[in-house]
Amino acid sequence: DPQLNQNYTFENFIEGECNRLARSAGYAVANKPGGTSFNPLMIYGDVGLGKTHLSQAIGNEIKRNLPDKLVIYVSCEKFCQQFVDSLKNNTINDFVNFYQAMDVIIMDDVHNFAGKEKTQDIFFHIFNHLHQSGKQIILTSDKAPKDLAGLEERLLSRFKWGLSADIQIPDLETRMAILKKKMYSDGIELPENVVEYVATQIDNSVRELEGAMVSLLAQSTLNKKEIDLGLAKSMLKNFVKNTHKEISxxxxxxxxxxxxxxxxxxxxxxxxxxxxxxxxxxxxxxxxxxxxxxxxxxxxxxxxxxxxxxxxxxxxxxxxxxxxxxxxxxxxxxxxxxxx
Ligand code: ADP
Ligand code: MG
Missing domain, CATH: 1.10.1750.10 (DnaA protein, C-terminal DNA-binding domain)
Structure with a gap:
């Protein structure tokens, strides 16, 4: 499936207290799509904590076990855009039929439905059709369903039907495990004290954790310096500064x-x-x-x-x-x- 990123697997997803429920519910769903009470499965949490990774891991696992299943991964934003295009091109029926033919739909970042009433209506119908046919629905969001204001009540009530499981920021040990796993798969070795330093400094997002490591590698190549604690310290100073941009x-x-x-x-x-x-x-x-x-x-x-x-x-x-x-x-x- 071109929509699924093959790197987002369960094997590459480090388990911790922060994601245990979401991960195990996801794994159950992946092995019995449509056949558990976790329908929809809603994974929610702040940005950069692994919602996209985990939701795609479910899709990849289903494709591996059940290659004939039709699995679609789509960001809510892209879905909204496709809907607007289909209005313009007079192809709404094709649009709806495409989604209603799926066995599994993974929709990422459904908080982006806020303010888009027309698209919510269409998704409401697709959701009902799929759910009634025993198809699996997986959603991600930056908030729990009860806090998702700006979405229509009838859609929200559907979102609450199955299981909502949150992902939180991993603790230090898990952050270090994630860094090590990532380095290992990239064939890189970092000294333990550097891993610990980076994981201690960056405590808000796994994505930033990975970003910091990429910067660190780049700095080390550019300056032909070994990666040590000194380099990590000077790199992180700039890393934090660079994230402030002007808004136009x-x-x-x-x-x-x-x-x-x-x-x-x-x-x-x-x-x-x-x-x-x-x-x-x-x-x-x-x-x-x-x-x-x-x-x-x-x-x-x-x-x-x-x-x-x-x-x-x-x-x-x-x-x-x-x-x-x-x-x-x-x-x-x-x-x-x-x-x-
Ligand atoms: P979100 O969708 O919640 O914003 P992502 O799924 O895009 O977050 O995750 C950001 C990055 O962090 C991705 O590269 C992902 O692979 C990685 N990541 C997040 N959580 C984990 C984890 N538990 N184990 C391994 N990698 C993770
Ligand atoms: Mg995401």
Whole structure:
């Protein structure tokens, strides 16, 4: 399957207290897709902790045991994009039929459904069809179903039907085991004190842990230096610094429009449809809070408006954050994306 990354296997997934339930439920599902009460299986947790890896490991394991099963892995984002395309091209039936023909669907990052009501409707129908036919559904998300605001209630209630299992940040010992496993498969040897130092310093994400190791190797090759504690220390200083980037208004506009499925040029237009106005006001609010741009230049950027329009937009957004829980989730989701 081109969608599945062959490196994401159970063998390569280190087990720890942090992921034990999710891993063993995943393994059970992989050996009996559709035949356990873990349907859907929802794996949730923060970014970089192994949700994509584990969900694809399930897919790979199913393909290995049951090669005839039709397994599809798709990110929620890609699914949304495909849906929009199928609307444009008049191929919604093909789109729905394709997904309803699967034996196993793995959908990654379903929190990205927030704000996309039309796509949620279509997925609701696909979900029901698959579930009624005893097909396996595997979902991942950055929050537990009960905390996933911005999704339709009927879809959320389906997400709660099976098992939700979280993945947490691995403890130091597990982080070291992950680093060692990774090095071993890349044929690299690192001194024990370096492994321990890196695993101690980076305690928020397995992805960053791997990133740090790649940087370390690059530094060592570039400077023709051996990897030792000194090199690890100087590397990690830069590694932490490099992760702070400037946010531009272009980027804000792109993110907000993607989030609400709104064409990018619309926020700069004079259109006063509710969803466009909402996207425009949130964009202005984020530009005010996340860039150094003046009110005047923010107004100019978003369609030649004056500074009082920007003040009004910011006020409106602040009020809605206070009073509307769903709206607050939209804004905080987009902020998270801005910073990642
Ligand atoms: P998420 O989808 O939760 O953001 P990923 O699945 O993309 O995280 O994991 C980030 C990286 O960390 C991947 O390269 C993955 O292989 C690795 N990783 C995460 N957890 C583990 C683990 N328990 N054992 C081995 N590698 C892991
Ligand atoms: Mg992921």
């Amino acid at each position: 208004m272009d980027f804000i506009q792109k993110l907000v429009c993607e989030y609400f499925e709104v064409p990018v040029d619309m926020v700069k237009s004079k259109v006063r449809k509710r969803e466009i106005v909402q996207a425009r006001q949130i964009s202005m609010y984020l530009a005010k809070s996340h860039t150094k741009s003046s009110l005047k230049s923010i107004g100019a950027f978003f369609g030649g408006r004056d500074h009082s329009t920007v003040i009004y937009a910011c006020q409106t957004v602040e009020d809605l954050i206070e009073t509307d829980k769903k709206f607050k989730t939209y804004v905080s989701d987009i902020m998270k994306k801005l910073k990642s």
